Amino acid sequence: MIKTFTYTHVDVPGYQDFAKSIYNRVPKSFYNQKHGFWMLPQELLVAVPGFKQAIEKFGKWENLEQIALIVNHPNRTLDEFPIHTDLANLAPLALNLPVHNCHDPNIYTAFYQPIRELAKDEINFGSTTDAKLYAVYPEQLMQEVDRYYLTKPVIMNTLHPHTVINPTQQLRLALTIRWVDDCLQEWLANNNFEIDKIKQHK
DSSP, rough: OOOOOEEEOOOTHHHHHHHHHHHHHHHHOOOOOOOOEEEHHHHHHHTTTTTHHHTTTTTTTGGEEEEEEEEEEOOOTTTSSSEEEEOOOSSSSEEEEEEESOOOOOOOEEEEEEEHHHHHHHSSEOTTTTTTEEOOOGGGGEEEEEOOOSSSOOOEESSSSSEEEEEEESOOEEEEEEEEHHHHHHHHHTTTTTHHHHHHHH
């Protein structure tokens, strides 16, 4: 099996300040949601000083499709937030930024490959609360091939099976940003990253 692109850390000046501001601006009710992906209004992010300008380094603001908070509660298990791929009608890459408790060395995003070719009926297709489709993979048939720690922003491939591991006693929050076009692939290409494998996996 070909190991496709998983992630790369990228420079977003001011991301630490953005994290503090976003954490303070997001309604605390969001933090009590179950594990998963919760949409944020763009106007909340526009109000964060410098945020819009920093994000437009990667793609046009008017082409944004989703800005969401990823909530990972303490002691989360793969039953609650399983190994999955994102299947929404979006470009395959996401820009993720740390927001809260992302520096704990025990919290990370893991990427997986099947240990053998999977039959279609071994993959469970479902949807999140905002109807963003995903496919869930059986844990016993997957092996970890890569991981990253969200200590600074990353561009990641959401079409590669992945999940967030949080065995700690702390809530972990991250911001994920998606565009309708392939601007992140173009940004990687313009900054000398290999993109053939991303397109191969799309």
